[in-house]
Amino acid sequence: xxxxxxxxxxxxxxxxxxxxxxxxxxxxxxxxxxxxxxxxxxxxxxxxxxxxxxxxxxxxxxxxxxxxxxxxxxxxxxxxxxxxxxxxxxxxxxxxxxxxxxxxxxxxxxxxxxxxxxxxxxxxxxxxxxxxxxxxxxxxxxxxxxxxxxxxxxxxxxxxxxxxxxxxxxxxxxxxxxxxxxxxxxxxxxxxxxxxxxxxxxxxxxxxxxxxxxxxxxxxxxxxxxxxxxxxxxxxxxxxxxxxxxxxxxxxxxxxxxxxxxxxxxxxxxxxxxxxxxxxxxxxxxxxxxxxxxxxxxxxxxxxxxxxxxxxxxxxxxxxxxxxxxxxxxxxxxxxxxxxxxxxxxxxxxxxxxxxxxxxxxxxxxxxxxxxxxxxxxxxxxxxxxxxxxxxxxxxxxxxxxxxxxxxxxxxxxxxxxxxxxxxxxxxxxxxxxxxxxxxxxxxxxxxxxxxxxxxxxxxxxxxxxxxxxxxxxxxxxxxxxxxxxxxxxxxxxxxxxxxxxxxxxxxxxxxxxxxxxxxxxxxxxxxxxxxxxxxxxxxxxxxxxxxxxxxxxxxxxxxxxxxxxxxxxxxxxxxxxxxxxxxxxxxxxxxxxxxxxxxxxxxxxxxxxxxxxxxxxxxxx
Numbered sequence: 001x002x003x004x005x006x007x008x009x010x011x012x013x014x015x016x017x018x019x020x021x022x023x024x025x026x027x028x029x030x031x032x033x034x035x036x037x038x039x040x041x042x043x044x045x046x047x048x049x050x051x052x053x054x055x056x057x058x059x060x061x062x063x064x065x066x067x068x069x070x071x072x073x074x075x076x077x078x079x080x081x082x083x084x085x086x087x088x089x090x091x092x093x094x095x096x097x098x099x100x101x102x103x104x105x106x107x108x109x110x111x112x113x114x115x116x117x118x119x120x121x122x123x124x125x126x127x128x129x130x131x132x133x134x135x136x137x138x139x140x141x142x143x144x145x146x147x148x149x150x151x152x153x154x155x156x157x158x159x160x161x162x163x164x165x166x167x168x169x170x171x172x173x174x175x176x177x178x179x180x181x182x183x184x185x186x187x188x189x190x191x192x193x194x195x196x197x198x199x200x201x202x203x204x205x206x207x208x209x210x211x212x213x214x215x216x217x218x219x220x221x222x223x224x225x226x227x228x229x230x231x232x233x234x235x236x237x238x239x240x241x242x243x244x245x246x247x248x249x250x251x252x253x254x255x256x257x258x259x260x261x262x263x264x265x266x267x268x269x270x271x272x273x274x275x276x277x278x279x280x281x282x283x284x285x286x287x288x289x290x291x292x293x294x295x296x297x298x299x300x301x302x303x304x305x306x307x308x309x310x311x312x313x314x315x316x317x318x319x320x321x322x323x324x325x326x327x328x329x330x331x332x333x334x335x336x337x338x339x340x341x342x343x344x345x346x347x348x349x350x351x352x353x354x355x356x357x358x359x360x361x362x363x364x365x366x367x368x369x370x371x372x373x374x375x376x377x378x379x380x381x382x383x384x385x386x387x388x389x390x391x392x393x394x395x396x397x398x399x400x401x402x403x404x405x406x407x408x409x410x411x412x413x414x415x416x417x418x419x420x421x422x423x424x425x426x427x428x429x430x431x432x433x434x435x436x437x438x439x440x441x442x443x444x445x446x447x448x449x450x451x452x453x454x455x456x457x458x459x460x461x462x463x464x465x466x467x468x469x470x471x472x473x474x475x476x477x478x479x480x481x482x483x484x485x486x487x488x489x490x491x492x493x494x495x496x497x498x499x500x501x502x503x504x505x506x507x508x509x510x511x512x513x514x515x516x517x518x519x520x521x522x523x524x525x526x527x528x529x530x531x532x533x534x535x536x537x538x539x540x541x542x543x544x545x546x547x548x549x550x551x552x553x554x555x556x557x558x559x560x561x562x563x564x565x566x567x568x569x570x571x572x573x574x575x576x577x578x579x580x581x582x583x584x585x586x587x588x589x590x591x592x593x594x595x596x597x598x599x600x601x602x603x604x605x606x607x608x609x610x611x612x613x614x615x616x617x618x619x620x621x622x
Contacts, residue, residue, distance in 0.1 A: 069119045070293050073586045080612035081304040082585070083326050085316045086597035088481075089276045089309055094256035095240040096183060096195045103307060105593075105601030106281050107162065107264030108243035111140040111153055111177065112235040113605050114591065116292045125591040126351050127406055127510035128238050132228075135235055136292075138605065139172065139244070139265065148225030148547070151234070153177070155216040159288045164263045166248040169286060172265050174212035180244040181210040181220075189247075198241065202521070202544055203233040203514060224544045228552050232512040237593050238354075243601045267300040267608035279597075281305040291609060300608035307597055320346065320580055323622040326612075327581035327588060329595050333394055336578035345620070349579040349590035356400040356508025357456070357572035359449070359463065360498045364530040367445055368496070374567035375424055376435035380470045381463060382427035383573060390462065391575055399425040399571035400508035401564040402516055403556060406574070410513055410553060412560035421564060425571065432470045444471020449497035451476050452484040459572070460499055492528045507563075508574045513556050517543055520568060529569065535562045584617040585610060 092098040095108070114125055115136045123134045137143065141156040155174045163169035182188040184195050187210055198204060209221040222230055236242050245256060246263045253261045259279075262270040267289060268281040283300050291297040308325070310316045317335060319325040321343050329351070331339075336348055359377075361368035368374060378399075387397035396405065403411025414422075436444060451460055457478065464474050474497070479487060488498045506529065509516045517540035518524050522532040536559055543555035563569070579590045587610040588594065594606035 068117075068293065069121075070117075074613060076291065076294060076297060076301055076586070076611045077614055078301050078303075078611070080302050080614055080617075081306060082302050082607060082610065082612070083306045083308060083324065084595055084597070085310045085319070085325055085328050086307050087309075087311050087313065087316070088597065090259075090273065090279060090307075090597065092257055093259050093262050093270075095243045095245070096197075097255055097257050098197055098240075103270070103279055103281075103597055103603065104240065104243055104262065104264075105266070106268040106305070106604040106607070107262050107266040107270060107284075108245060108601060109139050109265045109604065110242040110244060110601050111138060111143075112136070112231075112242075113138040113602060114237070116605075116609055120589045124589055126349075126589075127404070128354050128592050129407060129410075129510050129512055130235065130237060132231070139177070143231075145227050145230075148227075149222040149230070151220040151222075151227075151230055153218050153220070155218065156288075157216055159265055160286055161246055161265055162263055162269055162284050163286055164269070166252050167246045167263050173215050174218040175215075176244060176247060177218045178210050178212040179247045183245075183250065184241055185210075195241075202518065202540065203229050206544065226514075226544055226546050226552065228546070228549055229514040229544055232514045236512070237602055238511050240601060266604040268305060268604055276309055278309060279307040281307075287608070289608065293609075301611035302607070305607055323582060323617075323620070326585050327579065327595055329577065329579045329590075331578040331580060333392060333576070333578065336580075339580055345583060346580050347583055349581070350576050351579055351590045351592075352404075352406055352510070352574060352576050354510050354592070355505040356404065356574035357459065358400075358505040358507040359570035359572065360506050360529045361568075361570065362494065362496060362530055363568055364532070365495065367439065367441060367447075370439045371566055372435040372439040373441065374570065376432040376439070376470065377467065377472065377570050378425055378567055379428045379432040379435070380466045380472070381570070381572070382466065383425070383571075385427070386459075386462065387573055390459065391573070395573050395575045397573065400574060401560040401571070402507060402509060402520070403513070403560050404508040404510045404574060406508075406510055407513075410556060411516075412557050412564065417564070424567070429470050436470060436472075441471070444473065446473045446475075447496045448475045448477055449499050450484065450488055450494045451478050451499045452481055452488075453478050454481045454484075455500045463572070488528050489526055492530070494528065498528060505572075506569045507571050513552060514543060516556065517559060520563065531568050533562060533566065533568070536566075582617070582622075584613040584620070584622075586613055587611060 090102040092102055093104050095104060112135055114130065115134050118134055123131070137156070139156055139159055140153045143151060143153045145151055155177065159172035160169050161167040161172055179189050183191050185198065185204060185207060186192050186194040203224070206222045206224040207220065208223055211219050213219055220230070220234065224230070234242060249256055249261055249263050256262065259270055259273040265288070267284050267287045269284050270279065271282045272280040281304065283303055287299055289299045291299055316325065316328055317339070320328055339346055340348065361374060363369060383399055384397040387393065387395050398405055398414035401412055405413045436442065449460070451457060460476060464476065467474050488494050506519055520527060520529065520531040520536055521540050522537050539555045539559035539562065543552050546552045546555060581588050591606055593602040595603065
């Protein structure tokens with residue numbers, strides 16, 4: 001099977017948020033410590049070396065055997081270096097200037113994050129959706145909806161910017177939050193137009209104002225009353241649009257695209273960047289945060305994080321085998337099987353892809369504007385056969401509609417489908433040919449597909465062979481990922497079919513429910529299938545108008561039923577990826593957004609809490 005890479009960054013173009021909300025006030029139980037710093041300057045031009053008034057760092061927690069589930073990981077240790085591979089270069093360090101992401105999550109922080117104390121057996125964060133009871137505040141200490149459509153966030157006191165000019169370690173306040181959203185969405189501080197990469201997400205379109213009402217309070221005002229939709233959007237673990245930058249940096253340099261202008265409140269400082277080679281981050285000595293599991297422990301634990309840019313996956317796996325890399329994600333089944341044979345000591349995790357694989361037709365042009373053609377294409381594909389042979393029985397053979405079958409309680413899972421709908425997705429080439437004849441194509445037709453080379457092209461060849469059996473002759477035109485994005489996702493220049501496979505596919509979404517409506521809504525900037533369906537659009541409108549979670553769930557169910565019945569997208573399957581990590585890396589559990597360079601702002605949160613068992617590493621000869 002040809003190597004494929006799962007580009008989570010593409011999902012982020014659609015994503016706006018990721019959390020279910022309660023109308024009650026939620027308070028983070030983590031403690032925070034205020035830090036102060038002097039102005040002594042180091043010999044580098046990038047970083048000011050400082051001393052702090054915080055207690056001296058300890059090498060282990062002061063208590064052991066707390067009775068918590070994390071005791072099995074051992075006592076956290078300070079020091080060491082995490083080395084992570086990236087298969088792509090970093091091209092931007094400013095969330096305003098791009099819809100893609102880089103590594104800015106190490107220094108930029110956001111209002112909300114994941115619950116570090118939650119037992120993975122309860123919720124493991126391996127899919128991108130975060131239910132509201134599994135979300136905690138980061139720079140927001142608490143929040144509430146006082147009236148419909150108005151979110152009040154209370155900013156944690158004692159957070160300081162990194163001690164780098166021109167911010168120089170000043171305290172982080174509510175005005176910093178307001179400034180970020182003013183810049184991103186054009187609501188004040190001199191900004192009148194939103195970032196060109198915001199897209200047309202419905203919730204942000206309903207935003208009317210963001211105001212800092214005092215030093216530690218920021219108020220968001222929306223024209224919609226749905227608290228679920230609002231908080232999902234602002235939490236948005238899958239988006240870089242909630243990463244908060246420094247006002248002074250923007251005012252001095254105009255934008256933050258130059259890596260030398262990287263300044264935030266996060267646990268790491270970008271020390272060096274060599275394009276197409278590496279990025280090196282060092283710990284922020286004045287970081288405000290403590291480990292929620294061991295509140296007396298200041299963060300971060302590791303001294304250095306290094307991202308090595310390695311386009312060739314074989315080279316990455318070789319480095320993993322020799323202990324030169326600490327963790328890598330998005331590996332194929334064959335790679336997992338091979339690694340198990342050669343390096344049993346390397347730990348593995350199974351993680352589902354963020355979206356089901358799919359084939360996206362232009363629904364507004366012939367022959368795909370006829371539902372019978374789309375239905376015939378679906379019935380031509382033997383999904384159970386692909387699941388048992390190509391994937392070795394490791395994946396669910398069921399097709400997907402808009403929402404993933406993995407999101408229990410949301411959408412319209414395959415187990416709920418009536419038999420007549422299941423029949424429309426069952427392998428039946430004879431019926432498929434009859435449908436083509438009904439649509440006016442008794443001998444089939446010729447078509448083309450624009451395929452991203454980051455996708456699984458071998459799987460695409462299998463689909464091509466299935467289509468050929470019913471008279472559909474599909475030629476494949478490949479493009480590298482950046483070209484594909486510009487041509488298909490942003491340019492909408494494909495005239496027949498498009499194919500990515502993996503994160504960014506148009507079915508089987510595992511991210512926040514409200515954002516799922518965007519992908520096929522009329523006029524959405526990334527709707528490259530050019531789907532326009534009044535029933536689907538009405539479901540999206542009903543979701544925003546819903547006043548509670550039950551109304552949102554019903555609207556999402558209605559949208560899923562319409563997608564399934566109309567066959568807007570050809571469903572393939574939702575396979576797994578595999579993560580490898582060294583046994584000395586503690587805290588990693590395959591959490592989405594914790595490692596990949598292409599994912600947004602939770603890397604600093606997680607890698608600031610991961611730690612390295614130095615003794616174990618040394619005992620293993622590394």
